[in-house]
Amino acid sequence: DAGVIQSPRHEVTEMGQEVTLRCKPISGHDYLFWYRQTMMRGLELLIYFNNNVPIDDSGMPEDRFSAKMPNASFSTLKIQPSEPRDSAVYFCASSSGTAQYGYTFGSGTRLTVV
């Protein structure tokens, strides 16, 4: 298995632009998680899905952020409009069953908003 695949690896965008981050989970995994990593706040869970349904989005910072999972093999995290404070590394992770067996993380997308 190729693992959790995220694209792009790096994204540089101007403030106010829309940004879309993509994630392909491991085939057969029914949970998908989006995390954000910054120096100041560490690793924060933004949202997670179970069987393509959003379960907990309490970590989404504000309405500018949205996430979708149209099918079991694809998820997006969108920021519109982007702001410099959104600069971070965004990780996608997936797991089979509950998270007690641990997540498998993707390599992340480094987002820079200038």
Add this chain to the structure above:
Amino acid sequence: AQSVTQPDIHITVSEGASLELRCNYSYGATPYLFWYVQSPGQGLQLLLKYFSGDTLVQGIKGFEAEFKRSQSSFNLRKPSVHWSDAAEYFCAVLSGGYNKLIFGAGTRLAVHP
């Protein structure tokens, strides 16, 4: 709310020396605990996990961790550190109905030759 604390932000050890990274958790019941490692520019990789049973857990890359309920700790150890172990290490606890991993702030490990 469940949480984990990693008291050490940075640790530097010499290659070949032993290592212990500290993790303290806050959780009402028996916690599910994890250690992950993140190499520069990479995602997080699971080192080991504890659910129940034997309090000494073996993981990959020669790491082990010991669960101590009396101290609310889950410290990570390695008897002899290699230069390739230089990375950031995260302790995590399972929360939210066993669906959410809550991470500590991480400990950055530097290894001197």
